[in-house]
Amino acid sequence: MIDNTKVKEDVWIPTCCGQCYCMCGIKVRRQDGVVTQIEGNPDAPTGRGSICVKGLASPHLLYDPYRVNYPLKRTNPEKGLGVDPKWERISWEEALDTIVKKLKECQERDPRGVFFQATTTQASEIRFGVIGFMKAFGTPNYWVSGGGLHCGNGAHFMNGIMHVSWSIIPDFAHCNYALNFGCSKGHGAGHVAVQNATQVADARFRGFKNVVFDPFMSAQASKGHEWVPIRVGTDGALALGLVNSLINEHGIYDAEYLMYKTNSPYLIRPSDGRYMRDKETNNPQVWDLVDNTPKVHNDPSVTRVEYEDEAHEVALTGTYNVDGVDCQPAFELLKEHVKKYTPEYVEEITWVPAATVSRIAKEFGEAAEIGSTVTIETENGPKKIPRRPVATHFFRGAQGHTNSGWTCLSIDMVNHIVGAADTYGSALGLGGTVQDGYKKTGKPYQIPYPCPDGLLKAKAWVYDHIPYPLREPKQPTRLDLHDMFPTSIYNAFTICSPKWFDILERFKIPYRPDVMINFGSNSVMTMGNAEAVTENFLKKFKFIFSFQLYITEFEEAVADIVLPDACYLERFTPAVSFPSTFSHPQGEDDWGWTIRQPVIEPLYERRDFNKVMLDISKRCGILGKYYKGLNDAIPMRYGGEMEEKNKLVEDGSVEHTWEDVCDRLVRDRFGDEHDLEYFKKRGLFTWPKRKEDVYWKWFNPSRVPVYFEYFIDSGEKIAKLWDEYKGNDFFKFDWSRFKALADWYPCPTHTEKDPEYDMHTFYWRAVAHCNSLTQQNPYLDECAQEDPHVYAVQMHQDTAAEKGIKDGDFVWLENPQGHKVKGWVSLCEGIEPKHLAIAAVAGHWGKFMPIAKGKGVFFNDLVEMDLEHTDPLTFNQDICCRVKIYKAD
Amino acid sequence: MDPKVNGQLQNEWGGLIALYLFLGGVGGGAYTIAAINSFLGKSMELSTTIGLWIGFPALFIGCLFLLADLGNPGKFFLAGLKPGTSWIARGTGIISLFMVFSFIHLVLHQFTEVSKTSVGMNTIAVLGIIFAVFTIAYTGLLLSASKGIPFWRSGIVPVVFVISGLVTGHFLTIIGMVIFNEGAKTVSQFSTMALEASVVVVVEVLAILFFLNAAYKQPDSRESVERIMQKTIFIVGYFILGLGVPLVLMLILRYALNESGLNTVLAVAFIGALLGLIGGFLLRLAILVCGALPTLNMGGFQFRRIAKPKDLKPGIGLMPPK
Amino acid sequence: MPQYGMVIDLKRCYGCYACVMACKVKNHTPPEVFWARLLKGERGKFPNTMRQALPVLCMHCEEPSCLEVCPTGATQKLDNGIVIVDKDKCMGCKACIMACPYGARYSVDKWESYFPDGLPLSEYEEFAKKYWEEHSGCGVATKCDFCLDLLEEGKLPACVEACAANARTFGDLDDPDSEVSTLIRKYRGEVLNPELGNKPKVYYLAPR
Ligand SMILES: Nc1nc2c(c(=O)[nH]1)N[C@H]1C(S)=C(S)[C@@H](COP(=O)(O)OP(=O)(O)OC[C@H]3O[C@@H](n4cnc5c(=O)[nH]c(N)nc54)[C@H](O)[C@@H]3O)O[C@H]1N2
Ligand SMILES: Nc1nc2c(c(=O)[nH]1)N[C@H]1C(S)=C(S)[C@@H](COP(=O)(O)OP(=O)(O)OC[C@H]3O[C@@H](n4cnc5c(=O)[nH]c(N)nc54)[C@H](O)[C@@H]3O)O[C@H]1N2
Ligand code: SF4
Ligand code: SF4
Ligand code: SF4
Ligand code: SF4
Numbered sequence A: 001m002i003d004n005t006k007v008k009e010d011v012w013i014p015t016c017c018g019q020c021y022c023m024c025g026i027k028v029r030r031q032d033g034v035v036t037q038i039e040g041n042p043d044a045p046t047g048r049g050s051i052c053v054k055g056l057a058s059p060h061l062l063y064d065p066y067r068v069n070y071p072l073k074r075t076n077p078e079k080g081l082g083v084d085p086k087w088e089r090i091s092w093e094e095a096l097d098t099i100v101k102k103l104k105e106c107q108e109r110d111p112r113g114v115f116f117q118a119t120t121t122q123a124s125e126i127r128f129g130v131i132g133f134m135k136a137f138g139t140p141n142y143w144v145s146g147g148g149l150h151c152g153n154g155a156h157f158m159n160g161i162m163h164v165s166w167s168i169i170p171d172f173a174h175c176n177y178a179l180n181f182g183c184s185k186g187h188g189a190g191h192v193a194v195q196n197a198t199q200v201a202d203a204r205f206r207g208f209k210n211v212v213f214d215p216f217m218s219a220q221a222s223k224g225h226e227w228v229p230i231r232v233g234t235d236g237a238l239a240l241g242l243v244n245s246l247i248n249e250h251g252i253y254d255a256e257y258l259m260y261k262t263n264s265p266y267l268i269r270p271s272d273g274r275y276m277r278d279k280e281t282n283n284p285q286v287w288d289l290v291d292n293t294p295k296v297h298n299d300p301s302v303t304r305v306e307y308e309d310e311a312h313e314v315a316l317t318g319t320y321n322v323d324g325v326d327c328q329p330a331f332e333l334l335k336e337h338v339k340k341y342t343p344e345y346v347e348e349i350t351w352v353p354a355a356t357v358s359r360i361a362k363e364f365g366e367a368a369e370i371g372s373t374v375t376i377e378t379e380n381g382p383k384k385i386p387r388r389p390v391a392t393h394f395f396r397g398a399q400g401h402t403n404s405g406w407t408c409l410s411i412d413m414v415n416h417i418v419g420a421a422d423t424y425g426s427a428l429g430l431g432g433t434v435q436d437g438y439k440k441t442g443k444p445y446q447i448p449y450p451c452p453d454g455l456l457k458a459k460a461w462v463y464d465h466i467p468y469p470l471r472e473p474k475q476p477t478r479l480d481l482h483d484m485f486p487t488s489i490y491n492a493f494t495i496c497s498p499k500w501f502d503i504l505e506r507f508k509i510p511y512r513p514d515v516m517i518n519f520g521s522n523s524v525m526t527m528g529n530a531e532a533v534t535e536n537f538l539k540k541f542k543f544i545f546s547f548q549l550y551i552t553e554f555e556e557a558v559a560d561i562v563l564p565d566a567c568y569l570e571r572f573t574p575a576v577s578f579p580s581t582f583s584h585p586q587g588e589d590d591w592g593w594t595i596r597q598p599v600i601e602p603l604y605e606r607r608d609f610n611k612v613m614l615d616i617s618k619r620c621g622i623l624g625k626y627y628k629g630l631n632d633a634i635p636m637r638y639g640g641e642m643e644e645k646n647k648l649v650e651d652g653s654v655e656h657t658w659e660d661v662c663d664r665l666v667r668d669r670f671g672d673e674h675d676l677e678y679f680k681k682r683g684l685f686t687w688p689k690r691k692e693d694v695y696w697k698w699f700n701p702s703r704v705p706v707y708f709e710y711f712i713d714s715g716e717k718i719a720k721l722w723d724e725y726k727g728n729d730f731f732k733f734d735w736s737r738f739k740a741l742a743d744w745y746p747c748p749t750h751t752e753k754d755p756e757y758d759m760h761t762f763y764w765r766a767v768a769h770c771n772s773l774t775q776q777n778p779y780l781d782e783c784a785q786e787d788p789h790v791y792a793v794q795m796h797q798d799t800a801a802e803k804g805i806k807d808g809d810f811v812w813l814e815n816p817q818g819h820k821v822k823g824w825v826s827l828c829e830g831i832e833p834k835h836l837a838i839a840a841v842a843g844h845w846g847k848f849m850p851i852a853k854g855k856g857v858f859f860n861d862l863v864e865m866d867l868e869h870t871d872p873l874t875f876n877q878d879i880c881c882r883v884k885i886y887k888a889d
Numbered sequence B: 001m002d003p004k005v006n007g008q009l010q011n012e013w014g015g016l017i018a019l020y021l022f023l024g025g026v027g028g029g030a031y032t033i034a035a036i037n038s039f040l041g042k043s044m045e046l047s048t049t050i051g052l053w054i055g056f057p058a059l060f061i062g063c064l065f066l067l068a069d070l071g072n073p074g075k076f077f078l079a080g081l082k083p084g085t086s087w088i089a090r091g092t093g094i095i096s097l098f099m100v101f102s103f104i105h106l107v108l109h110q111f112t113e114v115s116k117t118s119v120g121m122n123t124i125a126v127l128g129i130i131f132a133v134f135t136i137a138y139t140g141l142l143l144s145a146s147k148g149i150p151f152w153r154s155g156i157v158p159v160v161f162v163i164s165g166l167v168t169g170h171f172l173t174i175i176g177m178v179i180f181n182e183g184a185k186t187v188s189q190f191s192t193m194a195l196e197a198s199v200v201v202v203v204e205v206l207a208i209l210f211f212l213n214a215a216y217k218q219p220d221s222r223e224s225v226e227r228i229m230q231k232t233i234f235i236v237g238y239f240i241l242g243l244g245v246p247l248v249l250m251l252i253l254r255y256a257l258n259e260s261g262l263n264t265v266l267a268v269a270f271i272g273a274l275l276g277l278i279g280g281f282l283l284r285l286a287i288l289v290c291g292a293l294p295t296l297n298m299g300g301f302q303f304r305r306i307a308k309p310k311d312l313k314p315g316i317g318l319m320p321p322k
Numbered sequence C: 001m002p003q004y005g006m007v008i009d010l011k012r013c014y015g016c017y018a019c020v021m022a023c024k025v026k027n028h029t030p031p032e033v034f035w036a037r038l039l040k041g042e043r044g045k046f047p048n049t050m051r052q053a054l055p056v057l058c059m060h061c062e063e064p065s066c067l068e069v070c071p072t073g074a075t076q077k078l079d080n081g082i083v084i085v086d087k088d089k090c091m092g093c094k095a096c097i098m099a100c101p102y103g104a105r106y107s108v109d110k111w112e113s114y115f116p117d118g119l120p121l122s123e124y125e126e127f128a129k130k131y132w133e134e135h136s137g138c139g140v141a142t143k144c145d146f147c148l149d150l151l152e153e154g155k156l157p158a159c160v161e162a163c164a165a166n167a168r169t170f171g172d173l174d175d176p177d178s179e180v181s182t183l184i185r186k187y188r189g190e191v192l193n194p195e196l197g198n199k200p201k202v203y204y205l206a207p208r
């Protein structure tokens, strides 16, 4: 026996939280081998010492007696919701043997039969174990289930095109007036949550106004300057109404910005809506108002890269004759196009009073202070740039609809009309993707540049749906036909269709779903109707193994083997905050590259996912390819080529441990002195952000589109391909969404005719819960119970009175398809009376998460996963529903 | 404020404290009546004796319940340390003195030949009555000193408790008299006791209505009143069965049973008194459990701690209709 | 001697529960015990509705009604104004819990795990149990002590440190130049329910 009364250990270990993808830097206290406390790491720019309620509570995640601690195998061959898997504990050897056998069988049949499903929440792990393995094994099939489908498909795509970023956010430090369309940025959930909370609180203190459009009085609405209740799913119409009101009613727009930083001046020919192109260079043309002649867009006389550059004015409005064709600048078309979004029409759709639409447009336009400038300190000395202290921002709320893509675009368009994009005080790309790297190595590097058409292009991107230019639609090879659809990453309507296999047949996909590897995601709960997901999709796999912390509803329903993963406190991750998604301080604070390190060795038989994936690859004989997969992925995702000496050895002659992989990556990015040992001591490496990377707009020669000319082409190509397969036998696509100018389209929620289904419902994020995981944390569960609304259905008291429903009553919510969920109501005033609000991914029923079980309402059973409930442009899921509400016994 | 949110009720003081308050009331009440009756001399001999026998033990048992409720009973000996402001410390003194006087009174009454009308005896009785009333009042003052429970904070609570103590004191004495009755000659004593009891019950009804009405007018304690009015133990248990029915039975005992046999008298007396006793306990219990925490005011908002929903298991519509 | 106090700026506070959790994990409070708590309020008719969160904790009253009723002298006011419970003197009568108009006091009969089914305690829960029993205890009154131990180490209370919105400021009310005094003066800090006469030392700045 060791006499450990003498060793009184009390240390704080710097690492990174992993309960949502904000990835806050933390310090973890270990006393005599036990993790006892977690705090923010003051060195981390993500929160400068503060973390959120979930991070603070996470020692329970490490020690929860209900964690999976040993490999388990299903002994009940039956699968499905509510089926007892009859788990049996097995050894790691047995588990790996079975898995490798199944994988090898699959490899022989067709390696593409492997489908990797991962959770969004552990985004930083995905970049290694998932990507490396997929490349090595040779499968293109992948998704993050509810992630993307519920969030991001619309926003990442559009914000990628407009800001090279995954989302947008006001420059809280300098913004004076913002419009919030359904997101909680700076108010608990959302992204970079903690740093944003500090910023927005400071901003509020100095008089920043946030006008919040939300069907219910969310945290942001309650802290906002004004709450404007809006009908769910109609933000696009409101945004276009604001654009119309700005341009056509108040005559407010930033001509300078539109002329030189967008494709507004590009001349469009009326015959087919395409650019007028210069015969010689094939470049789009603009009309030079000084020389009164067409010029190519990048002619030095009509371009301004920096604000103080001089250039001729170009036409934004009017009609010009070029080579005998009467053509108009794109802006003229936009200006005409949005005229139909009169305040009155907008009121009809959104239930926001016409006068409010008009007033807010005016307030926004005036607050933009078009023409005002500010001088910032750059590497090349002081530079004058526009100051636009206004911004619109949005996320999950506005985009979770069948009009997702265009809605996201329309909301951002409001910024571009007044020049409030990626400049001082304006809407910034969230997380800041533009960067020229750490001085010594020049990495991570991401400076956007113009394509020949002048539009913004990015070299490094975190996903394969490069926002611009669009991929060519191709004969599908993926199980979700993804190759055909250049504007999305994946979709649910194909794979969750009861006709999935018929579709595969028709689209000549030569293989079938075979082995599913799940890393974390609880897709039974996070996507939509649980039965459809399970029966139509998950049960189609021959074998499913899952890396998990808990036995969730997913494992219970369909997993054959569960592997006990290490949680974020028990493992190494070499790059947590990068690539630049949602884990960077917004605004001028430093860059920070964070790692994750084990604060204790994995307990019981838990093993680190990334180590196991290396092991599995080795056993499958594809280790060399795995290394190559990582070598290939790193430049794209972490901005910049690897130095030869740091590359993993691809011929498999050297076996790299996971720590070695981690070490090589950080040394490659920051030089040999910043090796894994360095990171273990500090948890992160920070370096200063250049102001011209924060406010990059007027330092970069690129433009962004207000007119999406290239969508027309893309749509025509997909439609043609679709018809070749007679795709309409399965899905009746509306290809007209592939067009150049934004519009609002109704969701089924808005077209429902049956008066019985008179209520609109939607979900929101409670600050104490992240997706489906945290309900099992007893501290967080208790905390959520402190809020009168979190586990309830929020309902307006007058509506309830009309329906004879009392506070605390149990009710059913039933959608027109007959899917229903049960919960109890909490009555309030802070909700639009025709709406019902539900929080979180709650209502767990799994036996193995007893704290979570039975708390809250399982909203997603109301979510349909057919094309009718999908945005035909970005394949974002529709997550607003029309329901009837009635008392349950 | 969200008017539909139920405020949280205190849940620290429950049944044991209710028993303590109740027995304090009964003990003090029974003693008081006994002492008063002792002035009436021989005619009330039985009730005096019984009352004296009840007073001390009831209180003593009550104190045991208090002890049982203490989180750290081992430290009870510190209870009297700060009588300057603390009602518990004062109460400890009052109760001790009451116990002393009631004990002396009992001993003198029962085991000595000291004249029932002697100055000494009367002095003891008067002192005893004073401390008995203090004791009952103290159980109310303990509550009304609770700044954290607006419902209790009212000055009427000690008054209600004193009255209720006298009522329940009567009832317990009556029960004792039923058990130790001395045949037909006790009937007249029952009649006197019944009249006394009826009078105090009527006073109690008035006092309780006055109390609830006053509390309802206070926004802070309104919720408690609403809650107590929905409590079966209060409306049925206390108000109807614990006050109404005993009142009727006492009146019957007094006015309608003059010609009836002893057994009828005993039965009516017993049932009425027992119901009244239980009622007295339920009154205290109801007042305790309906003690809602105060509303905090800031920035024009009213904040309250919310009551946890009784059942956090709504279940899910997992299986859609086929 | 400083007179410690806190200022909570409701305009900054966005109701995130971080203070609640920071207190819970620092003090390892068992189920249903929230020395730091967050209340939620709503007012006005739709659409002119407002919602606001109110973080509460022990107000460390100048005139503590909890201290008044304490029979044993367990509840004490230190020279620096902090109101504490000496667990060795507390007999657990709970009179102070009833006397505190701010609902700041809690008592548990016995330490209970958060997890159902009576599983063996995790190492973390073992630690929490031990910590609670040593520092606060069962059967006695417990409450916020302004993180006295951290103050002695020259640190700020856990809830103050945790607040991302910087809504909580801690300091010496007697020092007219301290941040707390300045905030109270400049933004007209108010206390909760002043009519109660407890003279709290936790001040609030108006939400709007
Ligand atoms: N009703 C409703 N539905 C929603 C949402 C909502 O707010 N409400 N949100 C939607 C959105 S935007 C998203 S992104 C998706 C998210 O959907 P998912 O990606 O499925 O995410 P989670 O629900 O967080 O599930 C995460 C799972 O990962 C496991 N996990 C956590 N950490 C680790 C780890 O370190 N290793 C391993 N192996 N597993 C781990 C957890 O146990 C949990 O089961 O859900 C969508 N669905
Ligand atoms: N605490 C916490 N933080 C999280 C997460 C979490 O689960 N919990 N999840 C993470 C993930 S995966 C994501 S994607 C982000 C998402 O972060 P957000 O996008 O901010 O997420 P939500 O809270 O779902 O949506 C924001 C608001 O939109 C409102 N809303 C719903 N429908 C509509 C609508 O049609 N129009 C308008 N205008 N408003 C609408 C909701 O009421 C809600 O208040 O948060 C991340 N951070
Ligand atoms: S915001 Fe997300 S990453 Fe940051 S502490 Fe909270 S849960 Fe952890
Ligand atoms: S941590 Fe700060 S912002 Fe969050 S609830 Fe507490 S006081 Fe309010
Ligand atoms: S808030 Fe309550 S517990 Fe704290 S000092 Fe004041 S009365 Fe005592
Ligand atoms: S519970 Fe303890 S601290 Fe509170 S009043 Fe009683 S003895 Fe004093």
Ligand code: SF4
Pocket (backbone or CB within 6 Å): C022, C023, C024, C026, C027, C035, C036, C057, C058, C143, C144, C145, C146, C147, C157, C158, C159, C160
């Ligand atoms: S000061 Fe310390 S004990 Fe008091 S509420 Fe804050 S964290 Fe809890």
Ligand SMILES: [Mo]
Pocket (backbone or CB within 6 Å): A120, A146, A147, A148, A150, A151
């Ligand atoms: Mo998400």
